[in-house]
Amino acid sequence: MTNHAGFAAEDAAAAAAAAVTPPSQAAAAAAAQAGKHFSTCKKAAAAGNMDLAGAGVTIPGFLLDSMRASSPRHAKLAAGADIDDWLEKHPSALAWFESVAAAANGKEIVVFLDYDGTLSPIVTDPDRAFMTDDMREAVRGVAKHFPTAIVSGRSIDKVFNFVKLEELYYAGSHGMDIKGPTAAASEYHNMKKGGAAVTRQPALEFLPVIEEVYQSLTAKMASIKGALVENNKFCLSVHFRCVDESEWGVLDAGVRAVIEGYPDLRLSKGRKVLEIRPVLDWDKGHALQFLLKSLGYEGRNDVFPIYIGDDRTDEDAFKVLRNMGQGIGILVTKFPKETTASYTLREPSEVKEFLRKLVKSKSNGTKG
Numbered sequence: 325m326t327n328h329a330g331f332a333a334e335d336a337a338a339a340a341a342a343a344v345t346p347p348s349q350a351a352a353a354a355a356a357q358a359g360k361h362f363s364t365c366k367k368a369a370a371a372g373n374m375d376l377a378g379a380g381v382t383i384p385g386f387l388l389d390s391m392r393a394s395s396p397r398h399a400k401l402a403a404g405a406d407i408d409d410w411l412e413k414h415p416s417a418l419a420w421f422e423s424v425a426a427a428a429n430g431k432e433i434v435v436f437l438d439y440d441g442t443l444s445p446i447v448t449d450p451d452r453a454f455m456t457d458d459m460r461e462a463v464r465g466v467a468k469h470f471p472t473a474i475v476s477g478r479s480i481d482k483v484f485n486f487v488k489l490e491e492l493y494y495a496g497s498h499g500m501d502i503k504g505p506t507a508a509a510s511e512y513h514n515m516k517k518g519g520a521a522v523t524r525q526p527a528l529e530f531l532p533v534i535e536e537v538y539q540s541l542t543a544k545m546a547s548i549k550g551a552l553v554e555n556n557k558f559c560l561s562v563h564f565r566c567v568d569e570s571e572w573g574v575l576d577a578g579v580r581a582v583i584e585g586y587p588d589l590r591l592s593k594g595r596k597v598l599e600i601r602p603v604l605d606w607d608k609g610h611a612l613q614f615l616l617k618s619l620g621y622e623g624r625n626d627v628f629p630i631y632i633g634d635d636r637t638d639e640d641a642f643k644v645l646r647n648m649g650q651g652i653g654i655l656v657t658k659f660p661k662e663t664t665a666s667y668t669l670r671e672p673s674e675v676k677e678f679l680r681k682l683v684k685s686k687s688n689g690t691k692g
């Protein structure tokens with residue numbers, strides 16, 4: 325089952341948000357993006373004749389509008405839009421770190437981290453979204469002081485192969501596959517008491533259908549240059565970062581044609597990726613709640629969860645925190661976007677800096 329109404333609404337929000345980017349910032353980002361796109365997608369596109377301007381290409385449907393709206397090179401300054409207002413509502417978690425630390429003071433911090441675009445840069449080939457050794461050390465440092473979980477759309481196996489830290493909790497497949505730390509729990513601060521294994525797989529019954537749709541989508545996308553279908557175990561991703569803009573409409577129609585026959589699946593859009601997931605009342609927000617409960621924090625008011633992510637799927641977790649009235653959500657973005665997050669960071673390097681400061685503040689006496 326598709327959810328086009330929701331999709332369109334999200335895209336409208338993204339368009340409005342992208343429109344408040346200052347012209348100079350948008351121009352610089354557009355140049356950088358175009359250069360990056362050219363250098364990184366040339367091989368994948370093979371033909372090497374991509375129309376980056378996309379001028380004159382008219383494709384019906386929500387996907388093209390959505391992509392244009394969320395692309396920096398299409399950003400325009402809307403009349404009346406005020407970036408200062410947006411920054412006031414979603415200030416930098418680095419610039420306002422002392423406020424964050426003060427809010428967390430005396431409470432037990434729990435850290436939740438998205439992977440792609442948060443710990444690693446967004447790259448052309450999703451199999452090469454490596455995190456730096458520096459970032460790994462920063463995450464390792466945080467996990468020594470606070471219970472820490474990776475919450476990703478990737479399968480657990482894939483995201484673990486990138487992160488390679490056994491002391492963390494992992495929630496893969498958008499939270500539909502959760503596992504506790506494999507390292508000895510007693511070595512790490514505040515890990516689940518008693519060391520019992522934490523596992524949760526609410527979409528287990530969907531495994532056969534996901535595999536079936538993966539095969540169909542792979543066959544369907546084979547003719548679209550640059551398209552890549554990724555099997556995330558309990559969900560699928562169709563990456564179109566390297567697909568020529570003129571092919572987006574074909575890709576969109578192809579994906580929808582495949583999942584039309586599966587009313588138990590739904591379609592949503594991330595950063596240059598289409599996500600196919602089971603229709604299930606379970607998302608990154610549920611994963612966050614499940615992990616807090618597993619850690620023994622349910623109903624306690626002395627816990628301070630910090631969730632950092634860059635994608636629309638992370639908004640489910642931001643909303644949970646907002647509703648709890650505890651902790652903070654931090655959106656990683658260089659551009660103003662509609663978000664429920666309280667704070668922002670511009671890119672993974674700022675996430676790394678924030679994590680280091682968090683450890684430092686702990687060492688300086690903040691209870692964790």
Ligand SMILES: [Mg+2]
Nearest residue numbers: 438440441635
């Ligand atoms: Mg992400």
